[in-house]
Amino acid sequence: MAEDSGNANCRCLSGEQYGHCCGRFHSGASVAATVEQLMRSRYTAFALLDSEYLRRTWHPRTAPADLELDPDLQWRRLDIVSTARGGPLDTEGTVEFKAYFRQDGERGILHETSRFVREDGRWLYVDGQLHG
Numbered sequence: 531m532a533e534d535s536g537n538a539n540c541r542c543l544s545g546e547q548y549g550h551c552c553g554r555f556h557s558g559a560s561v562a563a564t565v566e567q568l569m570r571s572r573y574t575a576f577a578l579l580d581s582e583y584l585r586r587t588w589h590p591r592t593a594p595a596d597l598e599l600d601p602d603l604q605w606r607r608l609d610i611v612s613t614a615r616g617g618p619l620d621t622e623g624t625v626e627f628k629a630y631f632r633q634d635g636e637r638g639i640l641h642e643t644s645r646f647v648r649e650d651g652r653w654l655y656v657d658g659q660l661h662g
Contacts (some may be wrong), residue, residue, distance in 0.1 A: 537549065540552050540553070540570075541573070541608075542573050542608050543608055547601045551570070551574075552570060552575070553644070554556040555567070555568075555571040556574070556575060558581050558584075560624065561651065561653070563603065564616055564618060564623075565615075565620075565623035565625050565644075565646040566625055567653075568587060568654075568655065569610070569627060569646075570608065570610075571583070571587070572584060572587060572655060573629055576599065576605055577604075577605040584599075587654060588661050589654040589656045591626055591656075592655075592656055592657050596609075597608075597656045599634070602633055603631055603632075604631060604632045605630070605631050606631060607630040608627060608628075608629050608630075609629075609630075610625060611626040611628060612625075612626045613625050613626075621648045622646065622647050622648070623645075624644060624645050625644050625646070625650065626641075626643040627642060627643075629642075642660050642661065643658060643659045643661070645657055
């Protein structure tokens, strides 16, 4: 995984430094309290090619057997469109997002509503519905 400096701005565009934002989840020092935090940390993990974190936060029932991340796919921006439930006291929630990327000189947008569940105090990504 390509490490980000803890003092650099986080790739999820929260405005926080990586070490105080997604970095604390990637290192295992903290767990995401909300589905939005988990969504942001997973986006950043994709950007940093951190497949270990992605596997750890993917529900075992729906996780792929193999996860190969493409180093030529550059994640550029994350916009959270909406969230439903997924707070500290919930057991399920959704996040609709748009993730902007560039690959082979072409621009693209991944627009998805992701579904999450909380098990044993940890949020896990279950699956997503693509839009458009």
